[in-house]
Amino acid sequence: MATIRRRNTPLKDAIAHATRAIDKATELEVKYINSFKGRGLFAKVPYQKGDFIVEYRGELISSQESERRRGIYHSKCTVFMFDFCWKERMWCIDAAQEDDSLGRLVNDDHIYPNCKMKRVIAEGKPHLCLFALRDIKAGEEITYDYGGSDWPWRKQAKVQETASDTLSSDEVPQSPSPSKMQAKMQNTVADTLSSEEVPHSPSFSEMQAKTQETGADTLSSEEVPQSPSLSHMQAKTQETGADTLSSEEVPQSPSLSHMQAKTQETGADTLSSEEVPQSPSLSHMQAKTQETGADTLSSEEVPQSPSLSHMQAKTQETSADTLSSEEVPQSPSVSEVQAKTQETGADTLSSEEVPQSPSLSHMQRMWMYMRTMTVEQHVGQGHKRVWMYLTTASMGQHVSHKSVWLNVIRLKMARLH
Ligand SMILES: C[S@@+](CC[C@H](N)C(=O)[O-])C[C@H]1O[C@@H](n2cnc3c(N)ncnc32)[C@H](O)[C@@H]1O
Structure with missing residues (x-):
């Protein structure tokens, strides 16, 4: 040059x-x-x-x-x-x-x-x-x-x-x-x-x-x-x-x-915490529950939260119905709850009565807040109606996949019967 x-x-x-x-x-x-x-x-x-x-x-x-x-x-x-x-x-x-x-x-x-x-x-x-x-x-x-x-x-x-x-x-x-x-x-x-x-x-x-x-x-x-x-x-x-x-x-x-x-x-690839939309989380859910007085929240009502992603991914991957027992968090509380139900003869257990389950750790990791959710299931030969109140006290996320819980319960119940 x-x-x-x-x-x-x-x-x-x-x-x-x-x-x-x-x-x-x-x-x-x-x-x-x-x-x-x-x-x-x-x-x-x-x-x-x-x-x-x-x-x-x-x-x-x-x-x-x-x-x-x-x-x-x-x-x-x-x-x-x-x-x-x-x-x-x-x-x-x-x-x-x-x-x-x-x-x-x-x-x-x-x-x-x-x-x-x-x-x-x-x-x-x-x-x-x-x-x-x-x-x-x-x-x-x-x-x-x-x-x-x-x-x-x-x-x-x-x-x-x-x-x-x-x-x-x-x-x-x-x-x-x-x-x-x-x-x-x-x-x-x-x-x-x-x-x-x-x-x-x-x-x-x-x-x-x-x-x-x-x-x-x-x-x-x-x-x-x-x-x-x-x-x-x-x-x-x-x-x-x-x-x-x-x-x-x-x-x-x-x-x-x-x-x-x-x-x-x-340059807005990283949002400050102020900028990050807060997910509706628990308070929203709680309010929802209170508003409706309903024991159950449909998955549509449950605010989706990004951090549920793990769980969601799992569910999608396995298509919910086919979760293996390894994937399903072992929850002693199921049997406990069942026992409780039998003891009291009550169809419903209040969330206070539901024992916290240590074995929910897998779920707990993913769920950011305390949630109460009711799942209706027909189990066993007598088609006994069991109301499960699953309470997860975790650092976690939103309960968004009822289907996952349903599967958890199905598996648990299958074991019990
Ligand atoms: C005119 S170009 C300069 C040449 C550029 N570094 C390149 O490799 O093509 C401007 C870009 O360089 C980068 N840049 C310029 N000054 C910078 C600095 N002080 N620190 C970091 N990146 C800089 C930014 O990515 C900016 O968009």
């Missing part, structure tokens, strides 16, 4: 690379970091503060087209869409396409990034280029602040830091830890660049607001707040009517309100 000699200024260097659509392939390398971060871009040579590093290359599209694509892209692709403002309009660099360009592989570091995204105009078109915020050593990962505040990986980063999967610290430059970076970042904006800063950030809105706050038509790089939200920025820019911003004057803005939302949507 062709290389371009470092020009006088980083801006010229950036323009030279951008217009030719080439990267500094001999100075940068892609490395797989770990399963959490995926790949990353690393410096093979030292860079000085202010140097042009790499262009975030992709397809330049309008905001309308960006919206359309976001509607059809998978979230893994939308994260590669970088919205920014230029000439009072929103644009997007769509780098979703896997090509050999390096800029699309630069990871986020909102705490201690070593680069900053800036907008560079080359041959009348905007390009997004990364410039060093500080000196970068050979071996360091190239990073910049995507902007925004709630990228899913940021929340998980701490956990991952302590459980880095595959690479030793020697192999993967540790990125400095967070906290003072943003402030730092703003102060270190390369002073010699004639480019417009563009935050890769999901939230445009913030940026727009920022622009408005300054009320400036032209912003110097120091003046430009890093901001995530684009929509905000757009509005701002439009208000100011600033269509031409000098290189050091342009606010950064990446995309993302949409993207963020997308990410959040998809």
